[in-house]
Amino acid sequence: MVRVYVSSVIDASADRVWARIRDFNGLPQWHPGIADSRIENGEAADRIGCIRHFHTRDGGMIRERLLALSDYDYSCTYSILESPMGVENYVSTLKLTPITDGGRTFAEWSAEFDCAEGRERELTETVGGGVFQGGLEALKRHFGGGRR
């Protein structure tokens, strides 16, 4: 089992950050690596069990199922059903926590998955350094704030 954990500080309230990322069908609106997205079978994007079907900018197709969504905890959990990455049992959570000091947000994005032996490092880098950090960087840029 590989575990990936990335966290950052975003210079906006958790309510504002959550409003930007809550939509399970909204990745293309805020994540620079995602080209398009749709929810399969016309379901609502906040219905637990719905499947988002999207393409990365480099053309890869990914299908993910929404496992949990909490407006109370600012948290979203999903699994990968289909992807070109070669991962199994992939479950990921994106979670926000308010930082009372300064009205900022602590954002955590983590995943657990299995993969072929020897690919752990490469996939940790792709998922953690690429997808997660890339997404958090985009949020930091969007909400302005300091140099980090």
Place this chain on the structure above:
Amino acid sequence: MATLQKVVRSTVIDAPVERVWEVLRDFNSHDRWHDVVERSRIEGGERPDQVGCVRAFTLRDGNRIREQLLALSDEEHRSTYCIVEATVPLLRYVATLTLKRVTDGDRTFWHWESTFATPPGRERELSAMVARDVYEAGFENLRRHLLGGTGREAAPRGTWTSIASAAAVETREVRVSRYGEPEVLEPAVGTCPPPRDGELRIRQRAIGVNYLDVYLRRGWIPHMLPVPGIPGMEAAGSVLDAGPGVSGFLPRDRVAYLCAQPGAYASVRCVPADCVVRLPDAVDDETAAALLLKGATADYLLRDLGRVGRGTRLLVHAAAGGVGLVLCSWARHLGATVMGTVSSDEKARVAREHGCEHVVVTADYRFAEAVHRVCGGADVIVDGLGDAAADENFAALAPGGHWISLGQASGPLRPIDPNRLVEKSASFSRPAVFHYVSTAAMLRERAQRVWDALASGAVRVPPVGRYALDAAAQAHADLESRSTIGPLVLVA
């Protein structure tokens, strides 16, 4: 029954989670960092990490509180405790303190929350007291504690920024005001300005001497060291203070750095935080200064460039030098056949002790024949000799071999004719270490491999030659006379 009050406060501390947890996991630490606590002791002589232990606080205002540790997790960086008895009316008070790593910047998110009941009508007053006087003040007090001194009274008041904008400090340094022989290295007294954006100011205790420093002193790479200037690429010591925008380092952190900008021959210096690595306890300052650049060099030579593994026939010149000894012992550990050249019998003995199986003692750069006799040619040559040994190196290469020119002690190499390489399908590299540690992540990864290799014994710690900083000229003269064995450091 009264409704429970809930108080939540959180912040970000500009220090790695390990450093913050080190203080907070100690259930008996508050009188060392939190202003409201005058005295703390654990009852019954129990350990402060014993779940169930009770701490007795005497507060500055005379109140007394007894609190019991309910849960402690080093895995989650979490501590839960409750009040068992207090002279302040906090009833059924249970608090949890949790730390999480902010991977972006190696900082710490600190979440502190509690629930409690109060006498009727005092909810707001007591909630505000807990939030402000205990939690928010605690955040500030801990920041100050991490930054500052040993005790609260000695600790400087203020923020990171005000600390970082402290005055310039005096530094002893060794300058080159004109290029030339070792005696152009002149000790002087200078000042080190406060760290700028992204920089750390470091109190240096050991400075690594590299052959590159000799080239800089001779004026071979004037764009890298214009005169007047200060040579030196690496050192070890401790953080004095951090400039704006630096996270993950605190004053007194033990560190070493490797920086493409010369200037290390000094007792105090500012460097970009991106070229600084934290030192494990097991690696002392002199070992770190002696082996950061040389170890990182051995790492990229063996792993990336030479791809040295089981059965690789490796020829190391200056096998008893700083890089040479590390290369020999690490390559031997990887299963290579290690050959080396040295200039004296004494050096041959040390090189053998460090894993060099086949040592050629030669004063006139003749070794190709010996290499062919031992193993039929070298797959990889690490060459610091330069021009005088060029033909012998080419002769020593096996077909498909890789000649890596790391230095040119005997003089700059004449141009290599590409058509000559085809005779052996040979390849030629002229690497510089700084391209292999060009990001903070690359540097930290290589440094960690070096420290791990030292700890596991894969690399044997070589003998380190020590000189006072003021004696830098002597260190250079000895290095150039080929009389030294192992890496050299200047002690500041």
